[in-house]
Amino acid sequence: MKIGIIGAGFIGGTLTRRLTALGHEVRVANSRDPETLAELAAETGATAVWAADAAEDADLVIVSIPQKNTPDLAPGILDARKPGAPVIETNNYYPQQRDGKIEAIESGTPESVWVSDLLGVPVYKVFNGIYWKHLLNKGVPAGTDGRIALPIAGDDADGKKIVSALVDELGFDPVDAGPLAESWRQQPGTPVYGKDFGVDDTIKALAEATPERTAEWSA
Numbered sequence: 001m002k003i004g005i006i007g008a009g010f011i012g013g014t015l016t017r018r019l020t021a022l023g024h025e026v027r028v029a030n031s032r033d034p035e036t037l038a039e040l041a042a043e044t045g046a047t048a049v050w051a052a053d054a055a056e057d058a059d060l061v062i063v064s065i066p067q068k069n070t071p072d073l074a075p076g077i078l079d080a081r082k083p084g085a086p087v088i089e090t091n092n093y094y095p096q097q098r099d100g101k102i103e104a105i106e107s108g109t110p111e112s113v114w115v116s117d118l119l120g121v122p123v124y125k126v127f128n129g130i131y132w133k134h135l136l137n138k139g140v141p142a143g144t145d146g147r148i149a150l151p152i153a154g155d156d157a158d159g160k161k162i163v164s165a166l167v168d169e170l171g172f173d174p175v176d177a178g179p180l181a182e183s184w185r186q187q188p189g190t191p192v193y194g195k196d197f198g199v200d201d202t203i204k205a206l207a208e209a210t211p212e213r214t215a216e217w218s219a
């Protein structure tokens with residue numbers, strides 16, 4: 001697939017490494033001149049581009065940047081992707097450590113719904129709860145004992161199939177976590193977040209989640 005990645009940090013860089021190794025054609029961007037990604041491009045064979053060009057002709061786009069930077073993305077930044085190409089976002093709201101106060105999220109808007117509203121496109125929430133080193137190193141073939149499951153929240157069944165297939169290809173069991181409106185079930189502070197559970201425990205943890213923000217995850 002042609003995959004555009006906006007954000008080239010721990011998660012965007014890891015996905016660039018993993019997805020190019022699987023044979024995908026990756027265009028990757030950060031917030032600066034593509035020259036700043038020359039090393040990552042040379043290492044992986046990905047093409048470093050300006051963020052405005054990352055989605056061009058893509059079959060799938062991944063947005064992986066700090067939550068607070070989402071409003072900085074240019075309007076229409078995803079418009080050049082192929083029709084129907086799903087958009088994954090991996091972001092988490094870290095009000096106390098990084099993002100400051102985002103009023104809408106504090107008052108109950110799920111983190112990914114806020115991102116989706118700003119981007120003006122439907123998104124799939126996935127990869128938000130796995131530590132980047134585990135995303136890099138812990139993918140294993142389907143059927144392997146102890147395979148980590150990753151919840152995927154999103155609204156469109158066709159897009160979810162594409163995203164699920166990619167998660168599986170990366171070495172993780174995809175779990176349907178329901179619609180984006182319920183993506184709070186996998187936000188920071190929930191039972192599933194950061195846990196590396198298998199399928200059964202992931203489903204159980206998603207069901208046990210509650211939507212209110214705890215003090216630890218509030219501004």
Ligand SMILES: NC(=O)c1ccc[n+]([C@@H]2O[C@H](COP(=O)([O-])OP(=O)(O)OC[C@H]3O[C@@H](n4cnc5c(N)ncnc54)[C@H](OP(=O)(O)O)[C@@H]3O)[C@@H](O)[C@H]2O)c1
Nearest residue numbers: 007008009010011030031064065069072091092128131132
């Ligand atoms: N680290 C983890 O293990 C982990 C796990 C799951 C989810 N997450 C979440 O995934 C997101 C990314 O995390 P990370 O750890 O990869 O962050 P990171 O290492 O700080 O990298 C952030 C990346 O986003 C880029 N960026 C920032 N603003 C941008 C903009 N306006 N346009 C284009 N690119 C922009 C940065 O580019 P510059 O270098 O040019 O600033 C950088 O490449 C966060 O929301 C985080 O909470 C992280």
